[in-house]
Amino acid sequence: MTTPMTPGIQSGRLSADALSRNFEDLHAPLDAHEARVAADRCYFCHDAPCMTACPTSIDIPLFIRQIQTGTPEAAAKTILSQNILGGMCARVCPTETLCEEACVREEAEGKPVIIGQLQRYATDTLMAKGVHPFTRAAPTGKSIAVVGAGPAGLSCAHRLAMKGHDVTLYDGRAKAGGLNEYGIASYKSTNDFAAREVAWLLEIGGITVETGKMLGADLTLDALKSDHDAVFLAVGLGGVNALRIEGEDQAIAAVDFIEELRQSTDLTTLPVGRNVVVIGGGMTAVDAAVQSKLLGADTVTIAYRRSRAEMAASPFEQDLAAAKGVRLMFNVMPTAIADGTITLEYTATKDGKLSGTGETVTLPADQVFKAIGQTLTTDAGLKLEGGKIAVDAAGRTSLAGVWAGGDCATGGEDLTVTAVAEGRDAAEDIHAAVMGA
Amino acid sequence: MADLTTNFLGITSPNPFWLASAPPTDKEYNVRRAYEAGWGGVVWKTLGSEGPPVVNVSGPRYGAIWGADRRLLGLNNIELITDRPLQTNLEEITRVKKDYPDRALIVSLMVPCDEDSWKAILPMVEETGADGIELNFGCPHGMAERGMGAAVGQVPEYIQMVTEWCKKYYSKPVIVKLTPNITDIRNPARAAKAGGADAVSLINTINSITSVDLDLMAPQPTIGGKGTHGGYCGPAVKPIAMNMVAEIARDPQTAGLPISGIGGVTTWRDAAEFMALGAGNVQVCTAAMTYGFKVVQEMISGLSEWMDDKGYTSTADFIGKATPNVTDWQYLDLNYVTKAKIDPDACIKCGRCYIACEDTSHQAILMKEGRVFEVDDSECVACNLCVDVCPVEDCITMVELPKGELDERTGRKRGDYANWTTHPNNPSAQAAE
Numbered sequence: 001m002t003t004p005m006t007p008g009i010q011s012g013r014l015s016a017d018a019l020s021r022n023f024e025d026l027h028a029p030l031d032a033h034e035a036r037v038a039a040d041r042c043y044f045c046h047d048a049p050c051m052t053a054c055p056t057s058i059d060i061p062l063f064i065r066q067i068q069t070g071t072p073e074a075a076a077k078t079i080l081s082q083n084i085l086g087g088m089c090a091r092v093c094p095t096e097t098l099c100e101e102a103c104v105r106e107e108a109e110g111k112p113v114i115i116g117q118l119q120r121y122a123t124d125t126l127m128a129k130g131v132h133p134f135t136r137a138a139p140t141g142k143s144i145a146v147v148g149a150g151p152a153g154l155s156c157a158h159r160l161a162m163k164g165h166d167v168t169l170y171d172g173r174a175k176a177g178g179l180n181e182y183g184i185a186s187y188k189s190t191n192d193f194a195a196r197e198v199a200w201l202l203e204i205g206g207i208t209v210e211t212g213k214m215l216g217a218d219l220t221l222d223a224l225k226s227d228h229d230a231v232f233l234a235v236g237l238g239g240v241n242a243l244r245i246e247g248e249d250q251a252i253a254a255v256d257f258i259e260e261l262r263q264s265t266d267l268t269t270l271p272v273g274r275n276v277v278v279i280g281g282g283m284t285a286v287d288a289a290v291q292s293k294l295l296g297a298d299t300v301t302i303a304y305r306r307s308r309a310e311m312a313a314s315p316f317e318q319d320l321a322a323a324k325g326v327r328l329m330f331n332v333m334p335t336a337i338a339d340g341t342i343t344l345e346y347t348a349t350k351d352g353k354l355s356g357t358g359e360t361v362t363l364p365a366d367q368v369f370k371a372i373g374q375t376l377t378t379d380a381g382l383k384l385e386g387g388k389i390a391v392d393a394a395g396r397t398s399l400a401g402v403w404a405g406g407d408c409a410t411g412g413e414d415l416t417v418t419a420v421a422e423g424r425d426a427a428e429d430i431h432a433a434v435m436g437a
Numbered sequence: 438m439a440d441l442t443t444n445f446l447g448i449t450s451p452n453p454f455w456l457a458s459a460p461p462t463d464k465e466y467n468v469r470r471a472y473e474a475g476w477g478g479v480v481w482k483t484l485g486s487e488g489p490p491v492v493n494v495s496g497p498r499y500g501a502i503w504g505a506d507r508r509l510l511g512l513n514n515i516e517l518i519t520d521r522p523l524q525t526n527l528e529e530i531t532r533v534k535k536d537y538p539d540r541a542l543i544v545s546l547m548v549p550c551d552e553d554s555w556k557a558i559l560p561m562v563e564e565t566g567a568d569g570i571e572l573n574f575g576c577p578h579g580m581a582e583r584g585m586g587a588a589v590g591q592v593p594e595y596i597q598m599v600t601e602w603c604k605k606y607y608s609k610p611v612i613v614k615l616t617p618n619i620t621d622i623r624n625p626a627r628a629a630k631a632g633g634a635d636a637v638s639l640i641n642t643i644n645s646i647t648s649v650d651l652d653l654m655a656p657q658p659t660i661g662g663k664g665t666h667g668g669y670c671g672p673a674v675k676p677i678a679m680n681m682v683a684e685i686a687r688d689p690q691t692a693g694l695p696i697s698g699i700g701g702v703t704t705w706r707d708a709a710e711f712m713a714l715g716a717g718n719v720q721v722c723t724a725a726m727t728y729g730f731k732v733v734q735e736m737i738s739g740l741s742e743w744m745d746d747k748g749y750t751s752t753a754d755f756i757g758k759a760t761p762n763v764t765d766w767q768y769l770d771l772n773y774v775t776k777a778k779i780d781p782d783a784c785i786k787c788g789r790c791y792i793a794c795e796d797t798s799h800q801a802i803l804m805k806e807g808r809v810f811e812v813d814d815s816e817c818v819a820c821n822l823c824v825d826v827c828p829v830e831d832c833i834t835m836v837e838l839p840k841g842e843l844d845e846r847t848g849r850k851r852g853d854y855a856n857w858t859t860h861p862n863n864p865s866a867q868a869a870e
């Protein structure tokens with residue numbers, strides 16, 4: 001029988017029962033009573049700091065008051081009118097560094113109003129009723145291409161459809177959803193939520209989804225430009241940064257592992273190492289590490305080359321990893337992968353530059369994941385900046401008629417909620433432009 | 438620890454906390470539990486005349502309003518007086534009083550407004566050995582329609598008349614319980630005094646509709662699709678009750694008439710406030726109905742801690758101490774000036790003070806870079822709305838401007854005491870000299 005101790009990369013380390021328990025919702029949804037109690041803590045702040053901290057500027061005091069007064073559907077409309085993926089954002093936003101960090105009750109008592117969970121309560125309530133609360137304006141006769149059906153693309157497409165435009169939403173993969181569908185840890189989006197949310201979003205009408213169409217392979221920017229009145233690019237970051245060390249070929253991209261896990265219909269068939277090492281310090285590293293542990297790996301280590309304070313994953317994510325039994329190592333960088341081991345060299349920062357100290361440590365590692373950042377795979381002939389498509393505040397690229405947003409473009413953090421804001425704002429600018437305002 | 442022993446009309450009780458006449462005092466079982474829990478006294482649930490007892494509804498009796506976290510702030514009820522036979526109640530009262538001689542036991546009564554009815558019941562009550570009676574002239578629903586309760590309490594002449602009968606046929610103290618459902622509480626109190634009452638107790642419940650069922654389109658509690666007004670009590674009525682207590686305490690015609698304070702007493706502090714305004718003790722109903730009899734433990738410990746702190750050795754030391762400071766608006770010092778001050782360290786930056794002042798008051802709070810809130814003394818009228826809406830205790834305080842200092846709002850230096858009666862803007866002002 002396979003157990004966490006079985007050497008090598010094996011499936012079925014845990015029973016089906018244990019696995020389904022492990023991959024349950026990270027936070028169980030609030031019931032109506034819990035939501036009321038939580039909503040009662042909101043002070044209905046003036047010019048609320050939480051709202052300023054939300055990249056999509058959701059009117060948080062208003063929606064929480066709507067929950068408090070027994071109208072969660074009205075609360076959902078408040079949320080969704082600013083952030084059409086409010087349901088997913090409620091699950092995946094690092095609220096501890098966004099709205100909840102800014103909440104005045106964090107300052108007052110060290111315990112913020114649980115804004116994310118309340119947002120989920122409201123949006124889940126509305127979606128469970130099968131209501132799509134938005135309608136389309138009169139047809140404009142304009143056609144817009146949105147390339148990439150992740151958060152930025154979906155948000156842009158919905159806003160454009162609402163304005164009365166016809167939208168063709170292209171995506172290279174088999175399913176729409178982007179990172180929501182393929183890139184988010186399973187326990188943050190259970191019960192196929194990403195796909196259900198996409199289906200619900202499309203109920204607005206006017207959006208034609210064409211999957212299996214990849215920019216660069218099946219689509220060209222020139223053709224898109226000539227077939228449509230405007231183009232919005234939200235192609236994400238398809239490439240993975242390399243470790244550039246000996247044994248690189250034995251390291252797997254963490255994003256591929258997460259994707260495989262998300263698409264798996266039977267986790268007992270998904271193999272994982274006995275001793276797993278994840279290289280990196282962001283949310284992807286944490287997601288890969290935690291899920292390895294939940295799949296039954298015996299030891300999982302995150303190896304990050306800088307200090308804890310510099311880690312991109314928030315303290316909440318770090319604690320989550322630690323609580324699940326992941327070991328966090330700081331100030332180490334990989335130098336070689338060989339024969340089921342990985343060698344790490346300690347690092348130190350001198351005059352602002354990071355370098356190895358020469359001292360090393362070797363860990364058993366039958367599976368190594370790299371999570372040191374992703375890269376743009378196609379520039380489509382556009383001007384780049386720091387490896388991303390350069391855009392202005394309205395999402396305009398260097399080419400007239402072409403907008404871009406989400407992780408592939410400059411501006412903001414690489415977060416779902418930021419992508420939603422960028423897609424929405426680009427849609428407003430596209431609308432103004434094509435209507436000749 | 439301070440001695441909480443209270444003497445009210447010669448009736449001593451180990452503390453000033455009595456249970457008001459209501460469901461908590463409706464039968465022997467409850468009253469014994471109440472005494473065991475530490476209550477100083479009990480006013481038995483109101484008894485009616487001999488004969489078939491009244492009948493209560495068998496649907497819901499209560500309506501409620503809640504604050505944050507569903508904390509009960511106000512309760513209303515459509516319950517009547519006791520619905521158990523008179524003899525049962527009298528037997529129980531006799532037994533209980535015998536077993537708890539050190540606790541106060543008052544019998545509440547409501548019988549029809551004729552001398553014979555009172556003459557009939559009072560000797561029976563006397564026989565129980567209870568310490569006194571309380572005349573329920575307050576019940577606002579059900580009984581009033583039968584010419585009792587509030588129907589009597591709203592007519593001062595009736596109050597005086599019934600009180601006189603009671604003094605005639607009963608030897609122990611008579612307390613008259615007043616209804617707040619009138620315009621000037623001093624009139625029924627004066628009538629009670631004229632009738633020879635030993636004390637008044639107040640308030641009974643306030644006519645109210647707490648909520649409307651928007652599906653049934655009927656007031657709550659809803660009985661078969663209909664509702665009626667009920668009597669309101671609990672924390673929400675305390676301010677109304679305290680004003681009425683103070684009005685009677687400072688009325689020259691009733692000054693010195695003992696008062697039992699009732700209405701929204703929930704904590705030791707509420708009790709201390711009622712007593713400072715002139716109540717010799719307090720009665721509690723809703724707090725016990727919300728939290729059980731154990732709440733009295735906090736009232737007892739809180740009051741004695743506070744008394745120790747202040748150096749009061751007996752409740753008599755502070756009863757009525759605030760009464761002389763209740764005055765009419767026209768005597769308030771119009772030259773007294775304060776300004777709001779925000780403690781930036783305590784501020785959590787919610788901005789509620791700012792928006793309250795900006796939208797609804799005097800535009801006297803500035804919201805500066807980084808959500809720093811500051812009071813503009815040249816606009817602040819010292820209304821203290823900001824203090825009231827701030828979620829953090831003592832974050833905003835009202836600081837007194839010393840005499841002789843410039844009030845930036847008026848451009849005048851703070852002067853000596855001067856009130857409206859001599860103010861130049863007052864057409865009927867008398868000259869100060």
Ligand SMILES: Cc1cc2nc3c(=O)[nH]c(=O)nc-3n(C[C@H](O)[C@H](O)[C@H](O)COP(=O)(O)O)c2cc1C
Pocket residue numbers: 457458459460482483512513514516517518519545573575576614640641642669670671672674699700701702720721722723724
């Ligand atoms: C359900 C209920 C029944 C009551 N019945 C009586 C009664 O029979 N006789 C009476 O004098 N007062 C009655 N009251 C009024 C209380 O004695 C008391 O005056 C009132 O509730 C205010 O006090 P509180 O705010 O502490 O509850 C009743 C109150 C309630 C809630």
Ligand code: SF4
Pocket residue numbers: 053054055056057058060083086089090093095098099100115116119417
């Ligand atoms: S979208 Fe995210 S950041 Fe904005 S309010 Fe919701 S949970 Fe917070």
Ligand code: SF4
Pocket residue numbers: 041042043044045048049050051060061064102103104105113115787
């Ligand atoms: S900061 Fe906190 S308390 Fe204030 S409105 Fe936002 S959620 Fe409510």
